[in-house]
Amino acid sequence: MLQKIEIKFGKETLIFETGKLAKQANSAVTVQCGGTVVLVATVMAKEAKKDIDFLPLTVEYKEKTYAAGRIPGGFFKREGRPSEKEILTARLIDRPIRPLFPQGFYNEVQIMAIVLSSDGKNDPDVLSMLGASCALMISDIPFLGPMGAVKIGRINNEFIINPTYEELEQSSIELVLAGTRNGINMIESGCKQVSEELIVEAMKFGYEYILPLIELQESFAAKAGKEKANIILKKLPEELCAKVKELSIAKLTEVYKIGSKEQREEELQLIAKNIVETLITPDSPYSESDVKAALVKVEKEQVRKIILETKTRVDGRNYTQIRLISAEVGLLPRTHGSALFTRGQTQSLSVATLGTSSDEQIIDALEGESFKNFMLHYNFPSFSVGEVRPIRGPGRREIGHGALAERALLAVMPSKEKFPYTVRLVSEVLESNGSSSMATVCAGTLALMDAGVPITAPVTGIAMGLLKEEKETVILTDILGLEDHFGDMDFKVTGTKEGITAIQLDLKIDGIELDVLEKALKQAKDARLFILGEIMKVIDKPRPELSLYAPRITVLKIPTDKIRDLIGPGGKMIKKITSETGVKIDIEDDGTVFVASTDAQASKKAIDIINSLTAEVEAGKIYTGKITRIMNFGAFCEILPQKEGLIHISELAQGFVKNVEDVVKIGDVVTVKVIEIDSMNRINLSIKQAAAPLSASE
Numbered sequence: 001m002l003q004k005i006e007i008k009f010g011k012e013t014l015i016f017e018t019g020k021l022a023k024q025a026n027s028a029v030t031v032q033c034g035g036t037v038v039l040v041a042t043v044m045a046k047e048a049k050k051d052i053d054f055l056p057l058t059v060e061y062k063e064k065t066y067a068a069g070r071i072p073g074g075f076f077k078r079e080g081r082p083s084e085k086e087i088l089t090a091r092l093i094d095r096p097i098r099p100l101f102p103q104g105f106y107n108e109v110q111i112m113a114i115v116l117s118s119d120g121k122n123d124p125d126v127l128s129m130l131g132a133s134c135a136l137m138i139s140d141i142p143f144l145g146p147m148g149a150v151k152i153g154r155i156n157n158e159f160i161i162n163p164t165y166e167e168l169e170q171s172s173i174e175l176v177l178a179g180t181r182n183g184i185n186m187i188e189s190g191c192k193q194v195s196e197e198l199i200v201e202a203m204k205f206g207y208e209y210i211l212p213l214i215e216l217q218e219s220f221a222a223k224a225g226k227e228k229a230n231i232i233l234k235k236l237p238e239e240l241c242a243k244v245k246e247l248s249i250a251k252l253t254e255v256y257k258i259g260s261k262e263q264r265e266e267e268l269q270l271i272a273k274n275i276v277e278t279l280i281t282p283d284s285p286y287s288e289s290d291v292k293a294a295l296v297k298v299e300k301e302q303v304r305k306i307i308l309e310t311k312t313r314v315d316g317r318n319y320t321q322i323r324l325i326s327a328e329v330g331l332l333p334r335t336h337g338s339a340l341f342t343r344g345q346t347q348s349l350s351v352a353t354l355g356t357s358s359d360e361q362i363i364d365a366l367e368g369e370s371f372k373n374f375m376l377h378y379n380f381p382s383f384s385v386g387e388v389r390p391i392r393g394p395g396r397r398e399i400g401h402g403a404l405a406e407r408a409l410l411a412v413m414p415s416k417e418k419f420p421y422t423v424r425l426v427s428e429v430l431e432s433n434g435s436s437s438m439a440t441v442c443a444g445t446l447a448l449m450d451a452g453v454p455i456t457a458p459v460t461g462i463a464m465g466l467l468k469e470e471k472e473t474v475i476l477t478d479i480l481g482l483e484d485h486f487g488d489m490d491f492k493v494t495g496t497k498e499g500i501t502a503i504q505l506d507l508k509i510d511g512i513e514l515d516v517l518e519k520a521l522k523q524a525k526d527a528r529l530f531i532l533g534e535i536m537k538v539i540d541k542p543r544p545e546l547s548l549y550a551p552r553i554t555v556l557k558i559p560t561d562k563i564r565d566l567i568g569p570g571g572k573m574i575k576k577i578t579s580e581t582g583v584k585i586d587i588e589d590d591g592t593v594f595v596a597s598t599d600a601q602a603s604k605k606a607i608d609i610i611n612s613l614t615a616e617v618e619a620g621k622i623y624t625g626k627i628t629r630i631m632n633f634g635a636f637c638e639i640l641p642q643k644e645g646l647i648h649i650s651e652l653a654q655g656f657v658k659n660v661e662d663v664v665k666i667g668d669v670v671t672v673k674v675i676e677i678d679s680m681n682r683i684n685l686s687i688k689q690a691a692a693p694l695s696a697s698e
Contacts, residue, residue: 003224007216009033010162012122016134016216018224027139027226031131033162035119037067040131044141045108048234051289055101056108059094061086061128067118068366085365087399089113089125093132095506096178096186100144104233109141118366121164126151129178130213137221140229144510146221147185148213149178152206154198159205165367173198175503177206181214183511190407193457193499196521203514236294240279240286244294247275252302256314261345261433261481262386271295300486304467308474313483315344320477322462322527327442327538329450336550337451341443341535343478345433347384350443351426352451354550356596357586359422373422374413378402378440384432401437402427405461408441408494408502409448412455419454420553420594434480435463441494446535451550452543458535459501461494462527464520468509475520477527491517493524497532551584551596554607560591562614565642573613581606613641617683619674622690627668635664637672637685645683647672652687663687 002019015032022028025041032038049056063086064079065072072079082090093113101109113128129149136143153163153171160167168174172194178186184203191199251271258264276291307313317323323344332338337352361372378401382389394402405427413423425447427440438461445458465479466489476483484490489512492504505517546552558566566587567574574585583597583606593610597603617623617640625639634648647670652663664670664687673690677683 001224003220005216005220005223007212010160012162014127014130014213016131016220018135018138018220026141027135029131029135029138030116031127031134032117033127034122035117036115036122036124036127037117038113038115038124038127038131040111040113040128040135042132042135042139042141043110043112044139044229048106049108051287052106053234053289053293055098055106057094057098057101057111058109059090059097059111059113059132061090061093061113061115063115063118063124063366065366067115068120073364083365084399084403085363087396088403089128091396091400092125092176092186092188093129096129096147096149097132097136097143097145099185099508099510100147100180102142102144102233104235105142105231106234107231111135115366120367121166122162123151123165124366126162126176129176130217134217134220137217138225140226142228142231142233145180146214146217147178147180148210148217149176149186150206150209150213151176152202154194154202159202161206161209173202175199175202175206177203177210179207179210180511181211182509183207183513184505184517185507185509185511187503187505189500189503190410191495191500191502192411193496193501195499196518196525199500199503199521200514200518203517207514236290236297237286240290241294241297243279244275244291245298247278248295248298249302252299253306256303256306259315268299303482303486304469307467307476307483308469308472313476313480315480317478319474320523320526322478322530325531325534327446327535329446329539334549336547337447337449337453339443339446339450341439341446342431343435343439343442343531344480345431346436346439347429347431348436348439348443349428349430350440350447351428352444352447352453353424353426354451354453354546355422355424356551356553356584357420357422357588357594358584359424373416374406374410374425375423376402376406376409376425376427376440376444378405378427378429378437380429380432380436384429384436401440404437404492404502404504405440405444405494408459408461409444409455411501412457412459412496414454414456420555421453421551423448423451423453432481434478434484435461435492437461438463438492438494442531442535446539449539449542452546454542457496457498458532458540459494459496460528460531460535461492461502462524462531464491464493464524464527465489466491466512466516466520468512468516473516475516475523477523488512489520491520491524493521493528495525495528497529549598551598552600552603554595554603556593556595556607556610558591558593558610558614560589563587563589563591566593566610566613577606577609581609585610609641615640617643617645617674617677619677622671622673623685624669624671625685627664627666627670630660630664630666632660635660637670639672639674639683639685643683645672645674645685647685647687651675651685651689654688654691 004017006015012034017030022041028041115124133147152175153160154173172192175189255267326342328340363370429436441461465476465483465487467474490506494502581602586594623639625637629636671690672685675686
């Protein structure tokens with residue numbers, strides 16, 4: 001049966017509808033805001049796979065070009081592999097709902113969001129998040145929601161809900177906030193160096209709009225929801241957990257005193273092997289996966305207990321202490337900029353490359369085509385964690401981490417007018433034990449400064465953790481991988497001395513209070529500023545000169561009607577210039593010309609040719625030209641490329657000239673003065689007047 005419900009959402013109305021589309025799915029909901037419509041469908045496997053000990057949740061988000069009234073480009077004329085925007089939006093949907101499934105629920109679940117219509121104003125991302133939560137609420141799939149989500153902007157010192165694409169361009173904040181009745185459970189934000197206090201205000205503002213969205217979904221589920229399926233949640237036998245604890249607790253206590261990650265992991269593998277061999281017998285009721293899951297449960301309890309009771313972390317640090325930091329720049333001889341940043345056992349090698357406008361990335365999105373002149377690519381090879389894995393392209397994690405680091409640094413990148421380069425930054429994570437994305441931000445800052453990119457301020461980042469128990473809540477600075485795995489929060493904050501540039505929050509619990517986040521932001525600021533002091537000991541500002549191997553770009557401005565003259569028929573002229581000089585030339589529609597070369601002489605030669613091709617002939621000006629044709633009444637002289645003028649026989653020399661060839665011949669280079677440009681744009685020249693001395697009036 002068709003059911004519909006709506007709520008005011010910023011300047012628009014948000015409409016949820018079910019019962020019309022995709023009725024064979026466990027549930028399906030359309031969410032509409034303005035002219036943007038998203039369909040979200042959920043499906044659950046009837047049974048969990050054997051011996052599985054995790055929730056196999058997959059989230060897909062698809063943007064169909066028909067939604068914006070367009071046909072895909074390319075040979076096949078259909079959508080291909082997911083774009084970066086689609087991957088990031090799928091992660092945005094996944095992150096706040098994943099903690100809201102019951103413990104022990106291991107049936108495979110798939111959530112699919114498809115953009116059916118796009119008005120070019122309202123982003124489908126938050127609509128998809130709300131649609132996923134609402135679809136799970138009305139389905140028979142076990143779900144501990146609902147979850148509400150909003151996007152917040154700030155224009156003219158005022159917060160706004162659900163900003164349009166156009167409004168976001170003027171906004172100092174773009175903050176996506178998700179939460180439950182128990183608090184905030186996901187943040188994704190990019191900012192223009194704003195204060196911690198302003199971020200807290202934005203979160204308070206946004207959370208007030210989340211609560212009505214939660215109530216709306218509860219009301220919708222009461223009207224349109226199915227009865228929840230009777231799923232038997234997998235629970236580890238208490239007696240198994242007790243046996244595993246008895247066999248492992250003393251050894252775990254000793255293992256977690258080991259400072260080396262590698263040695264600790266070897267010892268843990270040995271403990272697991274011994275316990276499996278002890279408990280798994282021919283008549284044992286337990287499976288190997290159950291025993292290993294019980295050991296992980298005991299490990300988690302023990303790690304958290306050590307930290308809370310001893311006030312000391314596994315590697316010996318206190319709650320706010322940052323691991324040892326080292327940094328180096330200019331370590332690669334032929335790159336445009338390079339840096340190595342190491343924090344504890346996390347290490348990023350970042351390399352900056354400068355290119356021209358032709359190297360910009362073309363983004364073909366629903367809201368239209370755009371260009372990116374700053375790109376950050378993050379790579380996470382398996383050797384960075386001592387593992388053997390197949391070598392494939394970047395996964396969702398790499399895309400997400402790279403996007404976070406890119407957003408963190410974008411806020412300080414110079415404008416194209418000030419620095420007309422395309423910049424690509426690549427982070428090779430060579431070692432990882434906690435927050436390689438934040439190491440990427442630090443290494444990226446160093447590499448940009450080493451490359452001479454005039455960033456407005458250096459950026460650093462830190463990852464904060466959380467242990468939340470009934471009686472105690474502890475915030476950890478600079479978390480290890482172990483603390484991320486067994487903790488409750490991964491809260492990444494980046495910024496400059498002036499303020500925050502990016503935030504990312506993920507939780508394993510269903511929500512945390514604003515005052516906890518406020519405390520974490522203050523603790524993160526102390527850490528960021530400490531790291532900033534450390535990296536500025538290595539390099540404190542961008543180098544004044546670019547690398548010898550980086551192209552030098554000269555920007556020229558020519559009249560738009562001269563663009564065709566510079567390009568020439570079929571690109572003949574511009575090809576000739578580039579082949580003769582070896583430079584790279586890019587021309588924009590407004591007449592801006594970029595000349596790039598590592599050779600100063602070649603660049604000057606190309607610029608001289610461009611200037612001569614696009615220059616206008618001026619009356620009264622003296623030029624050097626070449627005789628191209630001889631007539632009985634005078635000679636034609638080319639004074640600029642494709643610009644000829646006539647030297648009348650009477651203007652060839654002082655006195656009477658009987659024959660033109662007595663004075664000039666084809667190929668002669670002569671100095672001439674433009675004495676007239678007539679109404680038909682014909683140019684009249686004079687050798688005689690060019691040679692005459694200037695009068696007092698001149």
